[in-house]
Amino acid sequence: MKQTINKTAVIGLLGTTLDNGLNDKRWQRWRPTVSLCLHDELIVDELHILYSKRDKRLFKIIVDDVAQVSPETQVIGHHVTLSSPWDFADVYAELYDFAAGFDFQDNIDYLLHLTTGTHVAQICWFLLVEAGFIPADLIQTSPCPRPGQTDPQGRYQVIDLDVSRYDGLRERFEAEKQQHWQTLQANLVTQNAAYQKLISDIEKVATRSTAPILLMGATGAGKSQLASQIYALKRAKASSSVQSKYTLDKFVEVNCATLRGDTAMSVLFGHVKGAFTGAASNRDGLLKSVDGGLLFLDEIGELGLDEQAMLLTALEEQRFYPLGSDTPINVSFQLMAGTNKDLRKAVVDGEFRADLFARLNTWTFFLPSLKDRLEDLPANIDYELARLGSEQQQHYRFEPSARQTYEDFATSADATWQGNFRDLTASMTRLTTLAESKVIRTADVQAEIERLMHLWGLVDGLHGSNNLKHNMPKNSLSNDNIQASFNSELVEQGSHDLLANYIDKETFATIDPFDAVQLAYVIKICMRHKNQASAGRYLYANSRDKLKSPNDSDRLRKYLLKFNLKFDELGI
Incomplete structure (x- = not known):
């Protein structure tokens, strides 16, 4: 079977000084962007160049020069607006927006060119790659002058940011960051x-x-x-x-x-x-x-x-x-x-x-509550993607249309976010876990929206619907209707009478739907086992090894106590 070789794409800023050249003498000196395409062992299939509109002429020269030395390279330009290339916040925001909107393909190997741009831009590129927002290795180019000769080719070095190789540095960095951590606002991103x-x-x-x-x-x-x-x-x-x-x-x-x-x-x-x-x-x-x-x-x-x-x-x-x-x-x-x-x-x-x-x-x-901070949803979605990616050593991302669909729903009246940020964390966990090739697509988002609507007890499902509009009566989302619908679902599951036997009416009226379903299941499991330890081992089989001092019986006891229940009282 013939092995498929991935294409190579390089992303970088136009070097307004180093890449500059308006006459034939430019071929006698090293220009970092053009030099990328002069190496026989480095085949660049796509060259993505970020440039401002005022540098349009220089960009056109680079396009023409690359076409001469590497006709197989497709040069793609991207307009960026940097009001101050030395302002960290401005540069990082612009490059982050570029990375967030870029359609990274799984069958392309990406290299991020660090040589061009200000030192601030280089730092921002590094941070975006290290954090996983850009799935790329770093590439540096440099001239290698020889006495009496010109060398427009120069040399290059690829840097693989394999985080496992830098655990010692990471631990040191985290320790120093914690030592010098000074403000709450530094760790809490909000626009509210x-x-x-x-x-x-x-x-x-x-x-x-x-x-x-x-x-x-x-x-x-x-x-x-x-x-x-x-x-x-x-x-x-x-x-x-x-x-x-x-x-x-x-x-x-x-x-x-x-x-x-x-x-x-x-x-x-x-x-x-x-x-x-x-x-x-x-x-x-x-x-x-x-x-x-x-x-x-x-x-x-x-x-x-x-x-x-x-x-x-x-x-x-x-x-x-x-x-x-x-x-x-x-x-x-x-x-x-x-x-x-x-x-x-x-x-x-x-x-x-x-x-x-x-x-x-x-x-x-x-x-x-989350509903009162909807302007912070995009930032929190990004935070969860980065956190989950860091835990799994993966880079998760949305397709642009999928991201828009999710945000439209998340900020709509249909999204009640009853569990606030816990709901958002759980939702992002499901999306990243189920995403194929670490890319969250529109179908994944639509399935997750349906799950959320079920969990919140609002509708029976979104089957056959391609948008977020639901043909529901205007008053169908009242607390009374939600409770009635929930009670009906419990009856169908055979759980309503079971809970009624053990939970007083006042508690039952205040319990959340997902808690009630979980509690009914736990009670059924307890009724099948002879003792609390046996039931605990069954219920916590998957999480036991993650605890420093696992005690299944005690965990089950504490869970039941939340509802004023004891194992010995759960008789048939």
Whole structure:
């Protein structure tokens, strides 16, 4: 079978100085762009040259000269607008836009010509290739003068940015970047003016205050991610201050929704042997382990009233009593908390202590949902593509029409983004996983839109439709209709009665559709196994090896506790 050899394409900027030449003497000197086509062992099938309109004449000369020395090379011009070739932001944005709109083909080997352009442009090219936005190797050209002779050919060197060869440098770079990381805004890309102001305010608080910070926002709005970035900023500030009483070398995060009863007390405050049934030995709680560091209590609104009281004491008196102990533990820590509940209403309803809320409410920030930051969708799509590509050592990209289709849907009224950025992350994960040849095409996007609509419980599907318009009644998206449709689907699955036997009506009315489907499945699995450990091994078979301390039974127990369920109660 005859082996197919890929074509070679070179991309580069027109060298307005080095490539310049308006008379026959130009053939007596080295010109980097033309020299690419003078090497017998380097066959350039396509030569893509980026140039500004004011250099149109020089570009035409280069086209004609390349045609003389390499007739088989197709020269393709691309107009770019660089208001200042030495302005990093301007150059990077222009080259990024070029790369994002370029139709890279899988059967072509690409080389990025680094020699021409300003040093700023060369740095930007390197960053775009290293980040995977341009699937190419780097090529450098240079003159090789010989005494008494001219050499228009010069020499070239191809540089393969195989990241596995540079792990040591990457680790060093990441360490130094973390060491010198100074601002939240450097890590958070947004065009939303309100969110920019919010981040600016949080940055000031994080570097100037040790009082608790409360992050309020819907599920998936990014509270946990922001908390970790705030910690990094506060740690950098603390390490540079000799007067700080916190080293902040510890960051502990816990989801309070997984804590119930004695378990909550024990996890947070620890216990002594014999404090309750099953307490066979002493246990240090999270508050002791985070001494001198920062504790992030996510979903703090789910914490019980007793735990709230002990937490308040620990905050105000800097000491607490482990469960069953008469000896106090002295502790000093900073606190951040997150919640998707309106704690003001929870205080009125008696579900959250007013004194603890007052203590937390010194710095309260309300994080907007994805629907309130739609102008940030393109940037977040790019972020997810880069993140997933980095994890998989792949370069994922959209076809231009597929990207437009996805963005049109993502910013439409049909896209509810109920899970906020978690929904977007999951969607991008599915798109990149299912994409053939790492290219996300229109058919992939249409299939993903259908999946999202199913997950959000809006329609039965988009079969036979080539656009995003749906023949639905104007009032069909009301909460009542969605709930009715969801209940009907559960009945068809045989899950409605099953959930009704174990979940009270109030909880069932607030549970999200995808949570209910998952919970029904988990209950069915539990009913098929004799014990919790066996059911846990079945449910977590694929993720067990990814955990440092896998405990399937405990994971299942904590999951069931979120819905006030216990394995022993799930009888047939």
